[in-house]
Amino acid sequence: MIATTPEPPYYAAIFTAQPGADDAGYVETAARMLILAESQPGFLGVESAHEAGGGITVSYWRDLESIAAWRRHVEHQAAQREGRARWYARYALRVARVERAHAFDGAVV
Amino acid sequence: MIATTPEPPYYAAIFTAQPGADDAGYVETAARMLILAESQPGFLGVESAHEAGGGITVSYWRDLESIAAWRRHVEHQAAQREGRARWYARYALRVARVERAHAFDGAVV
Numbered sequence: 001m002i003a004t005t006p007e008p009p010y011y012a013a014i015f016t017a018q019p020g021a022d023d024a025g026y027v028e029t030a031a032r033m034l035i036l037a038e039s040q041p042g043f044l045g046v047e048s049a050h051e052a053g054g055g056i057t058v059s060y061w062r063d064l065e066s067i068a069a070w071r072r073h074v075e076h077q078a079a080q081r082e083g084r085a086r087w088y089a090r091y092a093l094r095v096a097r098v099e100r101a102h103a104f105d106g107a108v109v
Numbered sequence: 110m111i112a113t114t115p116e117p118p119y120y121a122a123i124f125t126a127q128p129g130a131d132d133a134g135y136v137e138t139a140a141r142m143l144i145l146a147e148s149q150p151g152f153l154g155v156e157s158a159h160e161a162g163g164g165i166t167v168s169y170w171r172d173l174e175s176i177a178a179w180r181r182h183v184e185h186q187a188a189q190r191e192g193r194a195r196w197y198a199r200y201a202l203r204v205a206r207v208e209r210a211h212a213f214d215g216a217v218v
Contacts, residue, residue: 001125001127001162001163002125002126002127002163002199002200002201003125003201005203008203011205012121012123012203012205014121014123014167014207016110016111016112016156016167017111018110018111020215047125047165048165049158049159049160049162049163049164049165050158050160051158051159051160053110054110054111054158055158056156056157056158056165056167058123058125058165058167084213088213088215089215090111090212090213090214090215091111091212091213092111092112092210092211092212092213093210093211093212094114094117094121094207094209094210095207095208095209095210096120096121096205096206096207096208097205097206097208098123098203098204098205099204099205099206100203100204101201101202101203101204102201102202103199103200103201103202104193104197104199104200104201105199106129106197106198106199
């Protein structure tokens with residue numbers, strides 16, 4: 001669930017989406033996109049959580065070019081079109097440069 | 110669910126957490142923190158999604174100083190201590206500068 005990422009700086013693609021009425025094929029495609037993303041150059045990790053009203057997926061990347069290349073990936077582009085046509089009522093994608101990060105792992109503090 | 114934010118640049122605080130064994134008081138405090146955050150200077154919006162294994166909350170802020178001031182807020186600091194002592198097994202907080210954003214609102218594309 002919590003991605004292990006290197007020291008900043010690196011980039012985050014914050015994808016927030018509200019589902020539409022038609023989820024046919026969504027689960028399979030989402031799983032495939034996750035596997036595909038993980039094999040892309042510059043991929044660092046991913047975190048996601050979904051509830052009935054919507055979901056958030058944050059993927060982490062080495063640099064902007066890695067994100068741009070993933071956005072242009074032909075199979076990902078087909079999934080993006082399906083997303084707009086069928087699966088998502090609304091979404092937002094924000095690309096951000098991670099400048100600071102800290103983690104808590106349950107140790108006494 | 111999807112925050113309405115101004116044109117970039119602005120900042121995102123990406124908080125990813127895995128729940129611990131003790132959730133006493135969590136829901137009430139989380140609701141209170143949301144209300145309190147929304148009243149802080151520089152707050153722009155928030156998005157969150159939670160499932161059994163963990164949750165993601167992304168809050169958006171005008172600048173780094175707004176985030177720092179919210180982190181130092183005395184009531185928020187008490188909640189952070191409770192979070193580490195009781196509610197969270199693990200968490201990560203990343204502060205990132207949003208450089209680009211785009212939204213899809215269901216229009217034909």
